[in-house]
Amino acid sequence: MVTIERKNELILQLFNAVVSMDEVQAAKISQVVLDEKIDAYEAVSKGLSAAMEKVGELYSNNEYFVPELLLCSDALYAGLAILRPFIKVGEMQTKRQIIIGTVEGDIHDIGKNLVKIMFEAAGWIVHDLGRDVPLSMFVEEQKRLKADVIGLSALMTTSMMAMPKAIKMIREQDTGVAIMLGGAPLTLDIAKSYGANGYAHSAGDAVREANAMLSRIRK
Secondary structure (H helix, E strand, O other), rough: OOOOOHHHHHHHHHHHHHOOOEEEEEHHHHHHHHHOOOOHHHHHHHHHHHHHHHHHHHHOOEEEHHHHHHHHHHHHHHHHHHHHHOOOOHHOOOOOEEEEEOOOOOEEEEEEEEHHHHHOOOOOOEOOOOOOOHHHHHHHHHHHOOOEEEEEEOHHHHHHHOHHHHHHHHHHHHHOOOEEEEEOOHHHHHHHHHHEEEEOOOHHHHHHHHHHHHHHHHH
């Protein structure tokens, strides 16, 4: 049976592999984790996910930029590919869900894709609708999936004008879902004026803000 010290050592190695953008090492350590019968869920949450939270902080502090974030995500996915099949079904069922997409009229999706990475790393189930998404699709998908959060992205001032309409349409169908906005032309004040529950300044802030929104709403 593996010792606590050995388990913690491997989880730390997994953490460091992601933060240091080492895809090969992340895969290698993930396999060692399985070989030594360490719980896959714990390795993902305390190793991979925790590492991406750190990466998010580095990104928010302008110590890492988009290229580093993408390389870290490659390391994350290398580990997830090995560990995810061994996570127990019961643990998977407790995951929160988010629907994300860039609103219609906007084809920019780099920011949205980074947000997707951060939510997947945090253990959420992510339903990515892509870019230039018709507003009705957000409503239809929420009706089908009953997600905890809907994330709307816009990178242009023209396309962000569709957000209040999207929020109104979503609220008419589901009053309980938390709605978060993000994108370069937006601010917290604008998001609030549109009727959203929250606003993410960056990919690094997105998961933290989503969890805070749900805490506020479900009190």
